[in-house]
Amino acid sequence: MTNEKSITPFNGYVMLFLSLLLLFGGIAAIIRIGSPWYGFSVFAGFVLFFGLVLVNPNSSRVLLLFGKYVGTIKKNGLFWVNPLYTKKKISLRASNFDSERLKVNDKLGNPVMISTILVWRVTDTYKAAFDVDDYKNFVRVQTDAAVRKLASMYPYDNFADEGIEEDITLRSSVNEVSEALEKEIQDRLEMAGIEVLEARIGYLAYAQEIANAMLKRQQATAIVAARHKIVEGAVSMVEMALEELNSKEIVELDEERKAAMVSNLMVVLCSDKDAAPIVNAGTLNH
Template sequence: MTQEKELKASNGYIMLFVFLILFFGSIIGFIVLSNAWFILGIIIALFILPGLILVNPNGSRVLLLFGDYKGTVKQNGLFWVNPFYTKKKISLRARNFDSERLKVNDKLGNPVMISTILVWRVRDTYKASFDVDNFENFVVVQTDAAVRKLASLYPYDNFADEGLDEDITLRSSVNEVSDALEKELEERLHIAGIEVLEARIGYLAYANEIASAMLKRQQATAIVAARHKIVEGAVSMVEMALHQLNEKELVDLDAERRAAMVSNLMVVLCSDKDATPVVNAGTLNH
């Protein structure tokens, strides 16, 4: 037997009724009639009792007879099985696992702190019971290993000075990274009969030793991007201003005055502080 087999157990209510009648009837008969044969009835009743099992919703009982796997009871209710069976209870409910924050290196070698939230449940009770030593501990260890592998495959973020053009990063590609993590965990946990319902990155940040430096780097990148946008817009506005002045013939500018005007406009538009105007009460030549 290398796979799960669902066992149909006997009705437990009938055997419970037989136990009550046999046990209490034998006690009363022994007291009233003082017949030693009623002791045998009590022994038989006590033999019946260990065979009663209660299976709750989304629960199961794995049954073994002297080390031989006989099957798994998954149906809900009260049942009766061979009293010599060893009965192992395994929950089939969905479970949450929030891993510890691990320090790992991303694709660029930067140390990051990362954790995952895993939602899982037992799908195959045979594999969970006999193919691994402790399936709950197996989930914990394999989840940590999968997170470490995943973090090494992607960079934390894209930076222009690294010369990278990664489509998937740990920070921005949440869905893609989660899909890759689920696939990795499904492959690792299949041996234990575990079904992965969902896997998500629960925490992600740079490690403390580089967090401050990387924050400055991100701020610098954002400032450069903003300046690039400002300069692009300023050039467009200066071009539009010169075009409209020429089109409406409001003023005739030679090359030197045009250059001065462009310089002044660029300073005003690109400056990160409010410009302080200087009023020229003379001619354009002064």
């Protein structure tokens, strides 16, 4: 297996000057002297001109000679190489890829819509140019495959009411899921000489066919949790009220009246609406 080989070709400015000198010097000599032999000078200057290579910052040129890998130019500037070399441009800049929203099943089998945002760049130009057919398309396909695999490894959310408690979920464990996604994509793109700079979930939601049902379930879970908190607080308040009445001897209540008082207080404290009190102008028994 051939590895990437960085080379620094001949200075392009010198060869550009020589090419122009041969080209225009030969033309001038033909006009003034009239000898056709100076046509070789024009031809040589024209051929040398095709050997010039301009490499921009964070860019590269992969050089081939009749199908044989010669090397890669990574240094930016103007250079001159053999005019017979085939020059393939590969960018070394960081690229951003936002995948399409995919419908996949999570660990519990629930259909979810998910997409990923990937930041990547080429680090090995030989692998990117020759080990895969089209490295940009390779990134897209392998990223989609990695997202599908990741979604099947974790549930969308925890369902404590069903006894399903997961340490890592797609919705809440953002950092852990991003690290797992980055590692999975990096393992797949290693053979193409590509480095993953960042990978994270860009969109995550239940699929449309179960979104309404899951929303109702989440609302019901929230309501139950709120009710539990309200009842817990109401019991504490009723207990405190009975203790205060008993300690300050404001009124003596038998067990039946205590039960009635507890019932009324619980209704008032746990009700969704404001209570409408009824004032008793008589005794406690009437």
